[in-house]
């Protein structure tokens with residue numbers, strides 16, 4: 008009889024531990040890039056501004072891109088229009104950061120560098136320890152003044168010569184960000200954009216040391232096939248293809264494992280998904296499968312105007328034609344479409360619903376999306392509401408771990424704060440306390456029962 012009670016109390020104790028564990032499940036981040044230049048696209052249908060942002064679809068939004076001033080060697084506004092430079096004029100930085108009013112849990116970052124930046128600014132600010140320290144300390148003030156929550160370094164790309172400078176920059180920023188926390192703010196976030204292939208990783212990225220200083224690496228796990236491809240291949244496949252004609256290093260799976268093997272823990276990775284598909288031209292309209300010959304001709308989408316690339320809204324338009332056939336490749340887990348001699352490998356709701364659970368099984372911190380303007384943000388192209396890709400990501404996450412953050416507050420979600428310590432904002436302290444009390448009660452009860460048994464036998 009007493010043994011039974013003890014047993015059931017222990018069951019209760021482990022049950023409460025289990026409930027605590029469940030309550031402490033991690034939030035899966037959704038970091039999205041905001042391309043600040045997209046508001047000046049010629050086509051109004053592809054023109055994207057701050058007012059188009061849905062503040063609840065991402066947990067982090069990154070403003071691309073900021074500017075390093077070559078003379079002062081400091082972070083400066085890209086143009087005066089970004090600042091509240093005149094009375095009654097709201098600059099773009101403030102407009103952008105004001106979206107947090109609609110979602111208090113949203114974080115914003117400013118990104119530096121990017122594809123069209125030659126990296127010379129990064130070289131200048133890492134010329135000496137003093138210059139880089141001054142840059143980092145100034146950056147803290149710059150970001151706080153404009154209500155950013157972090158900085159993203161998108162140096163494309165450090166080389167053998169600047170490999171150490173890159174780590175020096177990250178170290179200086181980490182030290183400045185850590186030193187500032189004493190003032191009671193939550194820590195500024197530090198992220199970088201990481202390339203997908205060996206060609207750039209090998210010479211320029213000291214992954215082990217990068218991992219020491221950054222909160223997250225945004226892995227650019229796309230553009231595996233360039234517009235100059237010889238055969239029909241995917242832009243952002245999940246898995247590599249076994250066929251010998253394909254390079255085994257060209258997949259999300261390969262990139263994630265490579266960064267991990269070289270010292271970047273999964274919990275510091277955000278894995279990239281893009282709205283851009285690769286558009287190639289088949290040599291023979293009757294040979295359409297993956298690996299078929301392509302001509303090398305480069306066609307440009309008529310809404311976004313990317314040579315050799317087709318953005319998801321443009322892909323939807325193509326899919327709406329009865330002449331288009333869509334296929335899903337089960338080896339690499341991404342779709343492609345064929346229309347006449349057009350061959351487009353892309354990303355859609357189906358591939359996202361495979362990639363997200365794959366990421367979550369590995370234990371990465373979240374997903375990165377490049378970029379907000381490349382989803383069907385108007386809902387006019389895909390006949391599936393606004394932002395079908397981002398909503399598919401959110402739905403896939405919800406399916407795995409239950410409701411995810413919008414502004415709807417789920418008290419059970421653990422918040423990732425500062426330098427990657429998972430801290431539960433609510434309930435964990437009372438729960439731990441409850442578990443301890445329960446444990447003490449069980450021990451006392453057991454002792455009492457045992458001594459009572461001893462006395463009566």
Ligand SMILES: *[C@@H]1O[C@H](CO)[C@@H](O)[C@H](O)[C@H]1NC(C)=O
Pocket residue numbers: 291292293
């Ligand atoms: C493709 O197939 C069709 C129907 O079988 C045939 O008429 C056409 O000549 C073929 N085209 C090429 C380029 O082989």
